[in-house]
Amino acid sequence: MAEEVNEDVKARKERERDELYALDISGAEWHSAPGTEEHEERVEIADLPGGAVAMRSSLDPDTVLRYTEAEWRAFVLGARDGEFDLEPAPGKGTAGQQ
Template identity: 60%
Template sequence: MTPAEAARAADERRKIELDVSGAEWQYAPGEEEGVQIAFVDGYIAMRNGAEPDGPALVFTPAEWRAFVLGARDGEFDLESQENQEQRGNR
């Protein structure tokens, strides 16, 4: 295993063990039941505010940055996905 692979494996183990029970969750004003995020031990956790006792997705800083940049670029927009599917059917 290369040093980079070992570092990635260690990050994955830490993510699995991350305790978010005492996290300070943040959300958009007036959107308590929407998406919530928390910064915990160098990781970013995201959960559904409508189900605060449900699971949280945990991201490394690099994963979070990729997600945010993709969202800014419209990568996850439904309209964009529909257009891509239509182009694929041609």
């Protein structure tokens, strides 16, 4: 039974991914963090239908990652909770410190 549920979840996630990547996003409106300059490297975000989100680097605009609404929500909540904070290397201070 659990194996069957896992297969159903996997199939649903594959369908969602396929649908997201099939979307034409050529007209998407990309946003970046306030205060960044046009020439600076930055992360850009675009809203997609159904609450989904696309993300890319300003230096590589042809490589676009796409996230369902649930995936994006989980990412944002994790980032806010410090889940993705980088640990300083042993013997090193935090970023920006010497």
